[in-house]
Amino acid sequence: xxxxxxxxxxxxxxxxxxxxxxxxxxxxxxxxxxxxxxxxxxxxxxxxxxxxxxxxxxxxxxxxxxxxxxxxxxxxxxxxxxxxxxxxxxxxxxxxxxxxxxxxxxxxxxxxxxxxxxxxxxxxxxxxxxxxxxxxxxxxxxxxxxxxxxxxxxxxxxxxxxxxxxxxxxxxxxxxxxxxxxxxxxxxxxxxxxxxxxxxxxxxxxxxxxxxxxxxxxxxxxxxxxxxxxxxxxxxxxxxxxxxxxxxxxxxxxxxxxxxxxxxxxxxxxxxxxxxxxxxxxxxxxxxxxxxxxxxxxxxxxxxxxxxxxxxxxxxxxxxxxxxxxxxxxxxxxxxxxxxxxxxxxxxxxx
Amino acid sequence: xxxxxxxxxxxxxxxxxxxxxxxxxxxxxxxxxxxxxxxxxxxxxxxxxxxxxxxxxxxxxxxxxxxxxxxxxxxxxxxxxxxxxxxxxxxxxxxxxxxxxxxxxxxxxxxxxxxxxxxxxxxxxxxxxxxxxxxxxxxxxxxxxxxxxxxxxxxxxxxxxxxxxxxxxxxxxxxxxxxxxxxxxxxxxxxxxxxxxxxxxxxxxxxxxxxxxxxxxxxxxxxxxxxxxxxxxxxxxxxxxxxxxxxxxxxxxxxxxxxxxxxxxxxxxxxxxxxxxxxxxxxxxxxxxxxxxxxxxxxxxxxxxxxxxxxxxxxxxxxxxxxx
Numbered sequence: 001x002x003x004x005x006x007x008x009x010x011x012x013x014x015x016x017x018x019x020x021x022x023x024x025x026x027x028x029x030x031x032x033x034x035x036x037x038x039x040x041x042x043x044x045x046x047x048x049x050x051x052x053x054x055x056x057x058x059x060x061x062x063x064x065x066x067x068x069x070x071x072x073x074x075x076x077x078x079x080x081x082x083x084x085x086x087x088x089x090x091x092x093x094x095x096x097x098x099x100x101x102x103x104x105x106x107x108x109x110x111x112x113x114x115x116x117x118x119x120x121x122x123x124x125x126x127x128x129x130x131x132x133x134x135x136x137x138x139x140x141x142x143x144x145x146x147x148x149x150x151x152x153x154x155x156x157x158x159x160x161x162x163x164x165x166x167x168x169x170x171x172x173x174x175x176x177x178x179x180x181x182x183x184x185x186x187x188x189x190x191x192x193x194x195x196x197x198x199x200x201x202x203x204x205x206x207x208x209x210x211x212x213x214x215x216x217x218x219x220x221x222x223x224x225x226x227x228x229x230x231x232x233x234x235x236x237x238x239x240x241x242x243x244x245x246x247x248x249x250x251x252x253x254x255x256x257x258x259x260x261x262x263x264x265x266x267x268x269x270x271x272x273x274x275x276x277x278x279x280x281x282x283x284x285x286x287x288x289x290x291x292x293x294x295x296x297x298x299x300x301x302x303x304x305x306x307x308x309x310x311x312x313x314x315x316x317x318x319x320x321x322x323x324x325x326x327x328x329x330x331x332x333x334x335x336x337x338x339x340x341x342x343x344x345x346x347x348x349x350x351x
Numbered sequence: 352x353x354x355x356x357x358x359x360x361x362x363x364x365x366x367x368x369x370x371x372x373x374x375x376x377x378x379x380x381x382x383x384x385x386x387x388x389x390x391x392x393x394x395x396x397x398x399x400x401x402x403x404x405x406x407x408x409x410x411x412x413x414x415x416x417x418x419x420x421x422x423x424x425x426x427x428x429x430x431x432x433x434x435x436x437x438x439x440x441x442x443x444x445x446x447x448x449x450x451x452x453x454x455x456x457x458x459x460x461x462x463x464x465x466x467x468x469x470x471x472x473x474x475x476x477x478x479x480x481x482x483x484x485x486x487x488x489x490x491x492x493x494x495x496x497x498x499x500x501x502x503x504x505x506x507x508x509x510x511x512x513x514x515x516x517x518x519x520x521x522x523x524x525x526x527x528x529x530x531x532x533x534x535x536x537x538x539x540x541x542x543x544x545x546x547x548x549x550x551x552x553x554x555x556x557x558x559x560x561x562x563x564x565x566x567x568x569x570x571x572x573x574x575x576x577x578x579x580x581x582x583x584x585x586x587x588x589x590x591x592x593x594x595x596x597x598x599x600x601x602x603x604x605x606x607x608x609x610x611x612x613x614x615x616x617x618x619x620x621x622x623x624x625x626x627x628x629x630x631x632x633x634x635x636x637x638x639x640x641x642x643x644x645x646x647x648x649x650x651x652x653x654x655x656x657x658x659x660x661x662x663x664x665x666x667x668x669x670x671x672x673x674x675x
Contacts, residue, residue, distance in 0.1 A: 323532065
């Protein structure tokens, strides 16, 4: 139904011949990765293995550690870990050689605002010691793909938000990195540029391991794999389909004239976990442990005539349900009782 | 003035807009950040104000709440001329900025006391008001926590609670759900919907276009200009095919169902499993006819598909660029 880049449905990515057939597949192995800023623990023991050419989405609330994880993988931070290997390098050691293989797009625009588009690319090429012919060819290709060719001489600071981000991505792709790290690359970007940036990343999917954090549900849906972070730890990983399969929730929609009234009425049903009005329907969630079965739920929802329900339908789970299930399973503890080495899983639920 | 459908609000449309901006313009030197913007917000509604970074969204809000003087145009909020009395309007409204303004080093309760002092809320009145908010916004356990230790979801709710402490009739919320997980985002929108239901007008901006469906009205701004301004339902009607309704039917019912649905008009398709019809809106006539069809065939299963708001706004941008 929804496709970000074009009218085609995404599907699994094909095993295309990689542009860099000689480059080894990127491998990241993290065990017990920790990062602390003074008293604040940003990463509290990350265990994660990522390999192959794919798009990995890092999701989770603000403060979960997404930016810190990405910056750690970019070789920008001093970290502690039992193991932290990326592309054959130890991230706890000297990362100078490592960084030559990593493209990084931080959340805030960090290129030179007073240099033009072309000057920025040239600057990066020089830093990376990219041979001139490679630069000419690669920059031409990336500029065409981003639609930035007409703007090559414009100062980067004068570009729109979406174009700035496209330039940042093009900049990171210049030297064909094996690993591409992006921190919320489309946050606040206009809806057209968001699709264009996603299309750029999909094209690179066969050539690199791409790790990006995002808070957009539609982007999470299109990732090959998701890593859900919360409280500095990995809560869950898997393909969107695998995560969906693990969510013990049934999703329904009850349509009518008064969705807010419907949501309120639906919440009165004993087995309904949550109901919320959105558009012309109420989105109703039922936990699998307590469900009386779809037939009964549909019957009960339709019977909410007083609330104006006209139809009810059972829906396949969407990314919102998946992330909801993951978010509500985390426990929150007041700072005063927080255990440093604790995993938070066995603390009670807070709603 | 058209009353938004499906909102469940009980506010008379003849009350007149509670926020009115006409010909609002802001120029910074040669650059026009906001270009002749005119909007009206009805009381007790949730008004979604959408646009990318750099679209003029933030500049507009700052003008609406009296933080920035426009170059041209007029603004009225709850009967106050904002350009003449910018400070007065800020005492009158509730505002929650992009970074929730809780003072670090103070507990949540200490923040409440501080803000209450600013609004002149004290003693019993404050106790009652905060007590009610604390309950409704599920902030009970966290009063004594230092505000910097609060997780994102609780901070957001605390921010909203503080913005309504003095019971303003109008709330301005600037990207209140940014950085908050999906679970807390949903809770937050429920709270906003409750406020609107109680008659509070909520002017809210968001990057998450699908949140438009929580609102009664959506105004989309691009390059300083309004390029869409309507109910979510009407936007769906104008910028998508509307709703695709599929009825899965047992054998023998297809003909009868198709005959009933053909009364709606519009493209109707027969499939192996049943009948499919596309309707631009779910107006009463359509709902009634669908209900007749499903009552006549109780084993019918209804599925309704609608375009995502992201796709709708993409279409808005494309069509605006084409000049249509």
